[in-house]
Amino acid sequence: MLTLTSPLEMQFPSVIRFGEGTIGTLADWIAQKGYKAPFVVADAVNVARMELLGLKNATCFGDVVPEPDIPNLNKAVEAATGCDVVIGFGGGSAMDLAKLVAVLVWQDCEFKDISGPGRALGRKVGLVQIPTTAGTGSEVGTRALVTNPESNSKVATESVHMLADLAIIDPAMTMTVPAMVTAATGVDAMAHCVEAFTSKRSHPIIDNYALQGIELVGKYLKRAVDDGSDKEARAGLALAAFYGGVCLGPVNTTSGHAISYPLGTRYKLAHGIANALIFPHTLAANAPAAPEKTAQICAALGFSGVTTPEVLAGAKAFCESLGLDMRLRAYGVSEDDLASMAAEAHDIRRLLDWNPVDLSVADIESMYRQAY
Numbered sequence: 001m002l003t004l005t006s007p008l009e010m011q012f013p014s015v016i017r018f019g020e021g022t023i024g025t026l027a028d029w030i031a032q033k034g035y036k037a038p039f040v041v042a043d044a045v046n047v048a049r050m051e052l053l054g055l056k057n058a059t060c061f062g063d064v065v066p067e068p069d070i071p072n073l074n075k076a077v078e079a080a081t082g083c084d085v086v087i088g089f090g091g092g093s094a095m096d097l098a099k100l101v102a103v104l105v106w107q108d109c110e111f112k113d114i115s116g117p118g119r120a121l122g123r124k125v126g127l128v129q130i131p132t133t134a135g136t137g138s139e140v141g142t143r144a145l146v147t148n149p150e151s152n153s154k155v156a157t158e159s160v161h162m163l164a165d166l167a168i169i170d171p172a173m174t175m176t177v178p179a180m181v182t183a184a185t186g187v188d189a190m191a192h193c194v195e196a197f198t199s200k201r202s203h204p205i206i207d208n209y210a211l212q213g214i215e216l217v218g219k220y221l222k223r224a225v226d227d228g229s230d231k232e233a234r235a236g237l238a239l240a241a242f243y244g245g246v247c248l249g250p251v252n253t254t255s256g257h258a259i260s261y262p263l264g265t266r267y268k269l270a271h272g273i274a275n276a277l278i279f280p281h282t283l284a285a286n287a288p289a290a291p292e293k294t295a296q297i298c299a300a301l302g303f304s305g306v307t308t309p310e311v312l313a314g315a316k317a318f319c320e321s322l323g324l325d326m327r328l329r330a331y332g333v334s335e336d337d338l339a340s341m342a343a344e345a346h347d348i349r350r351l352l353d354w355n356p357v358d359l360s361v362a363d364i365e366s367m368y369r370q371a372y
């Protein structure tokens with residue numbers, strides 16, 4: 001874990017607008033910047049309410065699929081020809097594709113030329129991000145995740161050019177998110193904060209965002225799941241997701257995300273559900289290496305946890321209180337796959353190398369078996 005004297009760089013979108021009604025400021029910003037050909041990247045839910053953006057002359061790719069893959073991205077890039085500003089309007093899936101579209105359009109290259117860290121070298125169009133779920137925090141970050149259908153793995157691409165010029169976080173956009181998506185995306189936001197907080201490269205600056213994000217999820221997630229019209233809870237979660245996004249930048253996630261990825265790529269489980277299923281197991285496994293921080297996490301989520309069994313039981317009960325079935329078997333996962341999933345997760349060194357405990361393939365397989 002890093003200390004106050006450790007160097008750290010943080011990057012944010014040039015402008016961040018937070019709060020109810022901020023969506024109404026988009027059209028003026030576009031006009032002030034002189035953009036003439038806005039291009040919206042949206043999922044099916046958001047393409048149906050494009051009028052909220054107040055743009056008269058926008059074109060749109062409205063076919064973003066959850067957990068998008070490279071063919072989905074390629075279609076979006078093709079549709080973007082001629083635009084001068086890209087607007088991601090949706091959850092993490094739409095915003096991640098918007099980032100990649102923005103660095104690929106007008107450029108003589110394709111995804112394989114820019115995937116990975118620091119390979120997208122420029123951007124010739126503007127970029128705006130408008131989250132409509134409270135989860136990924138993708139609106140404030142430099143990273144995008146798409147699935148390579150050939151290798152069945154999530155490819156992380158990262159570039160400062162994928163950082164938005166403007167992020168509009170209007171909690172009103174999330175009021176329509178169904179209860180189960182609210183639960184899943186809220187757990188994702190919390191997992192970003194928890195994993196950054198306990199990472200080997202956690203940093204005091206980021207710890208503050210992380211802990212506040214976890215507290216917001218502890219206070220508001222169940223409220224928003226139980227009553228989607230609770231405006232205060234929706235705003236609290238939008239803020240938690242933003243803080244989670246801040247954590248992702250310089251610190252990023254560790255074992256929780258790595259071990260949940262095979263559930264998304266193989267079984268198409270929603271990113272947040274996959275995170276929830278794994279969360280209690282990694283929190284408990286990491287507890288001995290970060291006892292004080294684990295106790296703070298448990299307290300922020302509303303239960304007391306000191307010993308490993310207490311942490312496991314408390315975290316599981318927290319997720320179950322959101323209505324989530326916490327058994328892998330309930331999502332069609334095959335027991336025969338657990339060993340190869342463990343090997344696949346163990347290979348995600350970009351995340352696992354920062355986990356406070358060194359987890360072997362056998363440790364990971366045993367977590368899957370316990371969760372089964």
Ligand SMILES: NC(=O)c1ccc[n+]([C@@H]2O[C@H](COP(=O)([O-])OP(=O)(O)OC[C@H]3O[C@@H](n4cnc5c(N)ncnc54)[C@H](O)[C@@H]3O)[C@@H](O)[C@H]2O)c1
Nearest residue numbers: 043045066067091092093132133136138143145176177271
């Ligand atoms: N860039 C990052 O740093 C980062 C971080 C975490 C996750 N991700 C990625 O983000 C993706 C997941 O994003 P997500 O969890 O936001 O889910 P999502 O974007 O896939 O959306 C989930 C579902 O909710 C619907 N939806 C979105 N907004 C809605 C609204 N306001 N009302 C009703 N329905 C709505 C969508 O149509 C979709 O069916 C994954 O691909 C994941 O890998 C990226």
Ligand SMILES: [Fe+2]
Nearest residue numbers: 136188192271
């Ligand atoms: Fe995530």
